[in-house]
Amino acid sequence: MFDKEYDVIVVGAGHAGGEAAAVSANMGASTLLVTMNLETIGQMSCNPAMGGIAKGQIVREIDALGGLSGIVSDKSAIQFKMLNKSKGPAMWSPRTQNDRMRFSEEWRLQLEAIPLLDFYQEMVSGLIVENGKAVGVRTSLGIEIRSKSVVLTNGTFLNGLIHIGDKQFGGGRAGERASTGITGQLVELGFESGRMKTGTPPRVDGRSLDYSKMEPQPGDVDTSKFSYSNLTSSLKQQRDCHMTYTSPEVHNLLREGFDRSPMFNGRIQSLGPRYCPSIEDKIDRFADKDRHQLFVEPEGWNTCEVYVNGFSTSLPEDVQFKALRSVVGFEKVKFFRPGYAIEYDYFPPTQLKHTLETKLVDGLYFAGQINGTTGYEEAASQGLMAGINAVRKIREEEPFILKRDEAYIGVLVDDLITKGTEEPYRMFTSRAEYRTLLRQDNADLRLTPRAVDLGIITDEALKRVDRKATESEKMVQFLRDTSYDFKEMNNLLVAKGSKEVTQNDKLFKVFSRPQIDLEDIKTISQVKTYLEDNDLDNDILEQVEVHVKYAGYIAKEKDNADKLHRLENVKIPPNYDFKSIKSLSFEAREKLTKIQPVTVSQASRISGVSPSDISVLLVHMGR
CATH class of the missing domain: 2.40.30.260 (Elongation Factor Tu (Ef-tu); domain 3)
Structure with missing residues (x-):
């Protein structure tokens, strides 16, 4: 049945598996998606909604990188809300209520439209590992399917156990059996495993x-x-x-x-x-x-x-x-x-690299709840990153890793790999120290150029992003350069309960006042003329308003991010012997040896590694 070797095999067809399989095949890699039930591709196991606080930003980032979650969510939406509009734009988070059946159907239709993606329905009971490398999977029927890499996205199915009162029975979710065999094999290979729990309402x-x-x-x-x-x-x-x-x-x-x-x-x-x-x-x-x-x-x-x-x-x-x-x-x-x-097996994510490839088995990737996360959006973003990196490794290309100031996805992966988790990890805006940079409105500006470079999406998307960037910068500069008539402006300021001005000044200055919004500034004659001469979309105007009102915060976060990058550039050699550095604290030596950070910046984010430990590391790295 399977006489060819695939580039990538993806195990599991939930949110992580769908994104991993789609991006792999869209990048030109021959891909097989194996799932226990083709009727439940993209199933919303819990609530029928996508997005929300910080999660909405992740869906936008997935879309900007060429993933499918945003498209599927839009096509199956029955309600849309932008949460936290009363707060600053760093907190604005889109959320959709979705039609559960349409959501799953749309996922399947999107996946079936990808020419290089094949499907197979059966339980994967084990991996084929040769010389420390994953080279395929073995199914419950004993079929062996070969590949150059494997992405595991098993969700809550690994030895899943469902509890209702004093009753318990095996299952990956209601009405579906659990997946067995994989955990035992991974533990034999040296992986550390654990158990987590999640639940659902009636x-x-x-x-x-x-x-x-x-x-x-x-x-x-x-x-x-x-x-x-x-x-x-x-x-x-x-x-x-x-x-x-x-x-x-x-x-x-x-x-x-x-x-x-x-x-x-x-x-x-x-x-x-x-x-x-x-x-x-x-x-x-x-x-x-x-x-x-x-x-x-x-x-x-x-x-x-x-x-x-x-x-x-x-x-x-x-x-x-x-x-x-x-x-x-x-x-x-x-x-x-x-x-x-439901209780299920997971594998502490400190056993992974930032590419989501395991440290113990070459070519094996974990994505989703197997890594200890909770939520569709967190899972989907990991699937996307694992799929991209599986293909790039096969092609011997540089890994694709997002930094903490580039994307919530970068924060998510770095948190998992560097800090690990002992309880289901959920993304919040508070986890991102650069959240003013990582807004839902600018995910395309941040990430679409990267997706074009990766070959995931076409140059046509880049033209739209370039126009958005160019036109918003152009209008911001117009506001910086153009003066208003103070008499006309005072009519507006009085109506808005804002302090009057006594002389002409730049539009940028008065627009930055918290009482003055975009609709207000549109009434000023110079702005009205500018907008009549330039056909600008709402997303461009939104960029302009954010940049005017939060210019100081954005500049400060960019400066802080630049400082972080200096430490990111200080690399730590692979398999570095931290135990030989006696001036490090005992805890630091233990944690650094286990996690094996690749940069001093990553080392600085490990719990138990102090600033003095980082100073010692910098000296040993020649800084």
Whole structure:
């Protein structure tokens, strides 16, 4: 059946696997995507939404690099929101509510349209490793398929164990079996493994809910989208979500089942996502709160299935049902399926290089929840990076690594490789020290030129990005060079409650005031004329406004990033003997030996490595 050797085999067809397979094949590499069930390609195992705080920036970055998550999200969206608009633009985060069935269908259609991508449905039970190199996979039927590299994106399927109350059974997610064999082989090869936990809420019948008792949560009036390309368009029609709350009565009913909760009776030992706790964890940890928000999210345009966001639980199904029927609007609720928790194997990501290739086995890459992350977006970005680097290694090209000041993806990978994680890792804007540079609006400016160089996307995309950069810089310069008439300006300033001016000055200066926004400045005669003479898209005008209002912050972060790059340029030789440097602290020697950082900058971010240790390293590196 498989008489040829593939360039890349991708195991698993979730968000990470889809991106890895797509980018590999789009870069011209012969690629095979192996999955246990072709009907669940791109499945949204948890909530039917993409993006959100920091995650929306990641989806934009994936799109700018030629990935598919943004396009698939746009084509299956049923609602769009730009979160955090009341804060600075570094915090603005796009989010879509999606049609779960359309999302999975669109992923499959996008993947099937790629000529160099083949598919095969079966469980991969092991790897073929020869002389320390991954050269293929072995399936449960005993079929051996050869390749030059392998990308593992197993999600929650590695020895997955589902918990509902005191019941437990094997599974990768509801209705699907777990994957076995791979963990044992990797441990035999010397890998360290661990267990993590995640959970999901009940799915209910929307026809049994009383929405009149809940608060509507509509999408934005002026909608946008994820993809910078012209392959998708903004939503013209949207579906509302709704919000309701738990109550003391609900909490008391839930507590009745705590003695049968695998979270509290010791059945689940592994750690779950800190920032997405179960409902039982919330009422236990925050006992002073008499209610918690529940977001009632439709699963699609036409289905009546509803996702109860905020009610993730592994309590017995009868307890879940009784408690949820005490929630306002849920008095007659009918279940489609109960919530559950799932434990699965992962491999601490300090065992990887920044390319996401393993340190122990050449040509083997890990991406997604196998690395200890949680979230579709985090997984998809890792799949993209693993796919790119697998192809570049085959071609003996330089690895593609994003720095912390270049992308949230760079922050994500660096955090995983350098710091590791013992609980499911989730991206937040606070994790990025250069978040003013890493905004959702400029991901194309930052990353599309890199994608063109990689051969992922065409020069046509670069023309659009070049125009956006050129026209926004040109208008910023116009605002710096052009003076306003202070009498005309004072009419605006008085109306906006801002201090009047006494003489003519540059437009840039008054536009930088927090009370004055883009719509205000458009009313000034010189700006009005400029915009009439130049046909500028909204994304260009958005760039102009951000650069004017945050020029000082942007300049400061660029300066800090330049300082970081000086340490990035100080390389550490491969397999460096840190234990021989006696002036390093014992902890530093231990951590540096385990992680084997490739630059002094990376070494400085390892927990337990002090500034004095970095000074010692710099001396030993000849600085």
